[in-house]
Amino acid sequence: MCGRFAQYSSRDDYFDALKIEDDELIYDPQPIGRYNVAPGTKVLLLNQRNEHLHLDPVYWGYGPEWWNKQPLINARGETAATGRMFKPLWVHGRAIVPADGWFEWKKEGDKKQPYFIYHKQHLPLFFAAIGKAPYNKEHGHEGFVIVTAASQKGMVDIHDRRPLVLTADVISEWLDSNTSARRAEEIAHDAALPEKAFTWHPVDKAVGSIKNQDANLINEITPD
Structure with missing residues (x-):
């Protein structure tokens, strides 16, 4: 996965898709409006704390004190539950990134063309995440x-x-601190949307700069 995604819908849209009750979170109909979310920025992260759901702005990246490289932004689902770096986060820091799609760059000849990938029915997406709680x-x-x-x-x-x-x-169970690490592995394996749920189209290369943040970034273009 490349390091960009879009989180532009309103909180209402995400919460409605999860069937979250009115008293569980404060609703907000205003669009979040982020069309080019980049690592190193704070991202709204859905998590459970003290048996209640919360939506907190959290730094996208993970680099503990002993890690002398750039903070990591992704964890492989095949190894995150057992590896040294991420096992503690898998047990105690499971979360969800509400999103509308993500960007990938495909090499075409000697150039790279960005694509926007999203649900075929334009439904909200819920990325599995782990972090420092x-x-x-x-x-x-x-x-x-x-x-x-x-x-x-x-x-x-x-x-x-x-x-x-x-x-x-499965979002509620994934977030629940009472859900075992083993059960969370099962959820990750069995409850992920398949490739056939998504579609994609080419977008403007302007998405490569984090200075660009407008809605045109997700519009389909005809590549050169």
């Missing part, structure tokens, strides 16, 4: 990463990795 506290560069899966079928032509997008009906 609790999310209402500042942890520096110990923020969160998006869990990824291997791409298959047509999507592999765009990129060999993709976000692990969970179905709305």
